[in-house]
Amino acid sequence: MNIVVCVKQVPDTWSEKKLDPSDSTLDRAATDPVMNEMDEYAVEEALTIQEAQGGEVTILCMGPDAATETVRKALSMGADKAVHVVDDALHGSDAVATSLALAKAVEHVGDVDLVLLGSESSDARMSVVPAMLAERLGRPQLTFAKEVTVGDGTVSIKRLTDDGYTVVEASLPAVVSVVEKINEPRYPSFKGIMAAKKKPVETLSLADLGIESGDVGLGGAWSAVESFEAAPPRQAGTVVKDEGGDGADKLLDFLASKKFV
């Protein structure tokens, strides 16, 4: 069972994010970078499957040089090797271009049974890359999984829905995205961190993947930001104290004044 896990480096989930006024892309210098949290669940799931079925786990990351930290973290959790797609021309890539680079990189790794991803990144929050990657690779997509079961040449998931889940099945190879809480991602051990330093990381450029630089980056994007601005701050509201049990009355009066009751 050879697995590729796509990971993205993003601003810390708990930090304020801003756009860079010069080109309307995310200002990555302004925040602490971390591995996208949802991707940690994907790495954990890959390692769990590998423990049961053997094979190799390869980390795939598209991002600037600094994303090496995220690659190393995934390796220190226990993955075997990594492919890091780095190219200045990728800056500002949209989901369409990102899925192109990831698809070419998965093909470059070769002999892959399963591609695992987090179901969304905490910065862009589009949730479209797993579906786009499956479309480009011509493989079935099993997305928003809260449970993954890999059998003999098949994969089955429970897809999280608004009121429960749907069970989806397909033959391997396949593309699977996972949601938060599917598992409990392991912390890298000291041994894991030391071992990760010696694990192979292959760095690939666009040319290595046979991608024209004009097809990616800001210039190659199929959508463009026209303008952006800070949202107007919310008007300061009224805050009252519940004194002697009058809090409910005060709140009811407010709700009535707004015609909610």
Added chain:
Amino acid sequence: MAEVLVLVEHTDGEVKKVTYELLTLAARLGEPSAVLVGPGFDAAKESLAAYGATKVYVADAPDLVDHLVVPVAEVLARVVADSSPAAVLLASSADGKEVAARLALKTGSGVITDATDVSGDGGAVLAEQQVFGGSTIVRSKVSTGTPVITVRPNSVPAEQTAGAAERVDVAVELSEAAKAARIVDRVVEEKGERPELSEAAIVVSGGRGVGSGENFSVIEGLADALGAAVGASRAATDAGWYPHQHQVGQTGKTVSPQLYIAAGISGAIQHRAGMQTSKTIVAINKDPEAPIFELVDYGVVGDLHEVVPVLTDKVKARKG
């Protein structure tokens, strides 16, 4: 006037509210046409007509609904090729976004997700998004192909206007790829009278202050009195007090109801990112320093276990 396609979100013809909002937005851009995949045209026709659908493209075959996402994208790609629409609008649901993703690649088009407003701009389509938890407003255009845009529920009020809802059958020969991921079971874990979280006009959410899974009955009680959906902060779902699909926040759902009531939720950025664009925000929290109070229209510093049950009774009494 060019057509604007709206993918209908429905269960066997029972149409979700967000579809009417999409038809309202579509009418600003051109002639709204609905695309209905799966059974239920007869049930859906009247309401689609009432919200201005001129045509309803219908694709109804068992294969279409027994496989995940891809068949719907192939139907839409067929209709896009035949009708050359000015744009395609879908709901920002898990399915809507993934259909949009596939459709964008199939038609060589750019895609914008989670729009909160859409307007015409000299023949182009301008989409507005509120990103980073509502702190930044971004206006974008699709520059290649047919704009494929997913829109958040509750972004605009749906407006009734008469349309013909003329049925146009679409025949699609599905590719093998479309049949690769089979839906073998649909499990409903809870089916109550409560509205769906992402579409609800009122949401009542509980957080760490609720204290336990059993105590969520307090939150549910107020929600039911108000006809609201129930949400939960990450602290509450991490603790296993409430199901994950109710999580509101950066790694959960983004909601934008008319009224959002946060009970026992401190208002960390993780949570604010999922509810900051709500029209009216109310909070009940013991801690007067809780950051949630920076966002509220009305806040009560107090114990939710005392305030909420009393409020619930008073709301019920008022509604008689």
